[in-house]
Amino acid sequence: MRNEDGPAASGLRHGFAQFVRFGLVQARACAFAGALLAGIGAARLLPPLPVARYDLVLGYGVLLTLLARRLGWETRRNTVVIAVCHVLGLLFELVKVHLGSWSYPEDALTKIAGVPLYGGFMYAAVAGYVCQARRLMRLRYTRYRAAATTLVAAAVYLNFFTHHWIPDLRWPLALAMTAATAGTWVGFSVSAHRYRMPLALSFVLIGFFLWVAENAATYAGAWSYPQQLGGWQPVPLTKFGAWSLLISVTFVLAEHLGTPGREGPGEHP
Numbered sequence: 001m002r003n004e005d006g007p008a009a010s011g012l013r014h015g016f017a018q019f020v021r022f023g024l025v026q027a028r029a030c031a032f033a034g035a036l037l038a039g040i041g042a043a044r045l046l047p048p049l050p051v052a053r054y055d056l057v058l059g060y061g062v063l064l065t066l067l068a069r070r071l072g073w074e075t076r077r078n079t080v081v082i083a084v085c086h087v088l089g090l091l092f093e094l095v096k097v098h099l100g101s102w103s104y105p106e107d108a109l110t111k112i113a114g115v116p117l118y119g120g121f122m123y124a125a126v127a128g129y130v131c132q133a134r135r136l137m138r139l140r141y142t143r144y145r146a147a148a149t150t151l152v153a154a155a156v157y158l159n160f161f162t163h164h165w166i167p168d169l170r171w172p173l174a175l176a177m178t179a180a181t182a183g184t185w186v187g188f189s190v191s192a193h194r195y196r197m198p199l200a201l202s203f204v205l206i207g208f209f210l211w212v213a214e215n216a217a218t219y220a221g222a223w224s225y226p227q228q229l230g231g232w233q234p235v236p237l238t239k240f241g242a243w244s245l246l247i248s249v250t251f252v253l254a255e256h257l258g259t260p261g262r263e264g265p266g267e268h269p
Contacts, residue, residue: 022190029132032073033125035064037213041220053221054108054116061121068128078131081257082124085250089123090115092160099164102225122222126210126247130254137188141199146255148180153248160246170245177203177248203251207244214239 027034039060043053065082068074074082093115097103103114110117133139152173159169177200184199215235218228227233 018190018193025136025190026133029129029136031132032064032068032128033213036061036121036125037217037220037222039064040217040222044221052106052108052110054104054106054118055110058110058116058118058121061118061124065124074128074131077257078128078135078254081131081254082127084253084257085127086120086124088157088249088253090117090120092123092157093119095161100226102223103229104223105229106221119223122217123250127250127254130247130250133188134254137190140187142185142187142196143183144199144255145180145184149177149184149248150252150256152176152180153252156245157249160242170241174241174245177245203247204244206247207242208240210243210247211235211237211240214243 040057043056043060046053046056049056065079069079094113097114104111104116104119108116155169156173156177159173163169181199181203185196186199186202187194187196189195218224218235219232225233225235
């Protein structure tokens with residue numbers, strides 16, 4: 001029997017199949033973050049216990065980290081990236097909570113200056129995603145300017161602190177990051193096929209999904225913005241832009257500290 005499908009139909013089927021495969025790989029890369037968010041949500045559903053919920057989530061996050069290392073999901077160097085992001089995230093949380101940007105309203109033994117120690121796992125989960133995506137999709141970078149991107153990413157991180165006292169440089173830094181990554185492409189694999197997209201676009205796409213995840217996390221009670229203390233409300237869309245910038249910090253750390261890949265022609269590992 002002759003196949004009546006033309007090239008267009010075959011192309012659509014192939015494109016859909018690749019899209020599904022891409023989604024499955026992304027789900028694998030998000031396994032740690034998804035498990036952490038599920039644990040936070042599950043802890044909220046538990047009946048009153050003698051152990052504070054934030055303390056339970058901290059223990060759960062530690063067990064998840066040990067399990068990931070034990071099962072070989074993370075290399076030793078990638079675990080270092082995750083640990084560094086955890087520490088930087090806690091520092092970020094300490095300053096932001098002190099300034100009233102958001103809060104952790106529940107009591108816990110493992111709270112320092114209003115911040116539960118599990119708070120750093122939010123940033124560690126993002127780092128885990130970056131490291132897993134790098135490995136699973138065999139990411140390679142063309143015309144990546146490491147020094148310029150690192151410099152702007154460092155300024156982005158500092159601006160999230162300094163904008164409380166001096167003018168917010170978020171938009172100038174977004175333009176600077178666009179300039180630093182202009183012409184930089186990230187190549188990735190989906191099954192046997194290679195694709196590529198501008199690095200700046202990948203930051204924007206990841207930032208959007210982090211904003212979606214932040215909505216889920218605040219709904220689960222991971223933390224609360226001031227406007228959410230009287231009842232949950234969607235996270236402002238401005239946080240989408242903030243995450244699109246902040247992901248550059250995690251990306252730079254993963255490039256400097258993570259497991260190196262093999263360099264392809266004209267590509268940065």
